[in-house]
Amino acid sequence: MGEWLEATVTEKIRWNDGLFSLRFEAPLPDFKAGQFVRVGLDIEGERLARPYSLVNAPGETPHEILFNIVPEGPLSPRLARLEAGGALFVHSSVTGTMTMERTPGHRHLWLFSTGTALGPFLSMLKTDGPWQRADRIVLCHSVRRAADQVYDTVIRELLERHGKRLTFVPLVTREVVAGALHARITSALEAGDIERIAGMALRPEDAHVMLCGNSDMIESVQQWLAGRGLRRHRRREPGDVTIEKYH
Ligand SMILES: Cc1cc2nc3c(=O)[nH]c(=O)nc-3n(C[C@H](O)[C@H](O)[C@H](O)COP(=O)(O)OP(=O)(O)OC[C@H]3O[C@@H](n4cnc5c(N)ncnc54)[C@H](O)[C@@H]3O)c2cc1C
The missing domain is CATH 3.40.50.80 (Nucleotide-binding domain of ferredoxin-NADP reductase (FNR) module)
Known part of the structure; x- marks a missing residue:
């Protein structure tokens, strides 16, 4: 259930060569602190997505994720190349039981x-x-x-x-x-x-x-x-x- 939402990167924080935070605007529904969202990019015509925990608190905007590059991974190196103004997709079903x-x-x-x-x-x-x-x-x-x-x-x-x-x-x-x-x-x-x-x-x-x-x-x-x-x-x-x- 749910749908893919278009999101726009508002800021990238580069903590070091392999560790980043992305802040993005997206019309996500309410969520509980501790939950995660699926974040995706279209790669060679297919949407590739992985779960990422939200670092921002419910009600706090922009949304934010913290991630590291897994060099052999298909998504994280590409996420790291996004800059402010870049586009990504987030899924509207924010979920997770660690709340x-x-x-x-x-x-x-x-x-x-x-x-x-x-x-x-x-x-x-x-x-x-x-x-x-x-x-x-x-x-x-x-x-x-x-x-x-x-x-x-x-x-x-x-x-x-x-x-x-x-x-x-x-x-x-x-x-x-x-x-x-x-x-x-x-x-x-x-x-x-x-x-x-x-x-x-x-x-x-x-x-x-x-x-x-x-x-x-x-x-x-x-x-x-x-x-x-x-x-x-x-x-x-x-x-x-x-x-x-x-x-
Ligand atoms: C519920 C949930 C929440 C998650 N939240 C976050 C988050 O907030 N931040 C975050 O950075 N990652 C998070 N992850 C991991 C994330 O979804 C991706 O797996 C990761 O970013 C790598 O994506 P990839 O497509 O580049 O490689 P993948 O194809 O996903 O993974 C490639 C290989 O790297 C391993 N791997 C996955 N993540 C890491 C890592 N961080 N360090 C070293 N090896 C890894 C995988 O087990 C696999 O063997 C979460 C995973 C789950 C299940």
């Missing part, structure tokens, strides 16, 4: 992201939803290099607005960067570093966890969480862990 509305309320919300999967969490954190449901929120963002650390202004604004209720834990795996953990998320959990920085334990009594990004991180963190007694959340079988795999 506050689908998540049981808990005192502590733990958000773990790799790379471009920071985007949907920023969309959520800009809304009131998570702050009405949780006392404390821990946002972890793991990247390979310092140059992949994006949206620092948005994160700083969130930290200023929410004070001690928000803890941001940056992780950089392939470089030593001041202020960031030099470890993968799972290793940092195993070492107790993330709980130490957050100043609280991650436990099923008061936590809900969202995992977004690459499958390796999601699977290994899920395993670690299972050891702590946290189980996957499903609509028919409520649990503690919501996941969204990008690749």
Whole structure:
């Protein structure tokens, strides 16, 4: 269901050689923070589309996606070549279950992201939803290099607005960067570093966890969480862990 909508790029942010945000105008319907939209280009007469999470909050315009170039991928290198004024297509059915509305309320919300999967969490954190449901929120963002650390202004604004209720834990795996953990998320959990920085334990009594990004991180963190007694959340079988795999 739904239809393809024409969209116009209003701005391209080039974070580094392989990492971009595209802002675009399109008559998308209302959506929930954390959801994704199919973005497409016509290539050799065929529409090629992939899902991308919206970084903007509901009601905020222009719309925005964050993506990296997958060199062998058919769509992402072409998206990266778009400039302001360029045309793309977005599908009107914005969807996805990694939303506050689908998540049981808990005192502590733990958000773990790799790379471009920071985007949907920023969309959520800009809304009131998570702050009405949780006392404390821990946002972890793991990247390979310092140059992949994006949206620092948005994160700083969130930290200023929410004070001690928000803890941001940056992780950089392939470089030593001041202020960031030099470890993968799972290793940092195993070492107790993330709980130490957050100043609280991650436990099923008061936590809900969202995992977004690459499958390796999601699977290994899920395993670690299972050891702590946290189980996957499903609509028919409520649990503690919501996941969204990008690749
Ligand atoms: C629900 C959902 C939401 C998504 N949201 C985003 C988003 O907000 N931002 C974003 O950058 N991507 C996102 N993706 C991935 C995105 O849809 C594309 O797969 C990606 O941009 C590559 O597109 P492509 O056509 O160039 O290559 P594809 O043909 O899609 O993929 C080529 C290969 O690269 C792998 N791959 C896919 N994405 C990545 C990646 N980011 N890094 C390394 N390898 C990758 C695939 O598994 C595949 O093996 C999302 C995927 C899903 C399922």
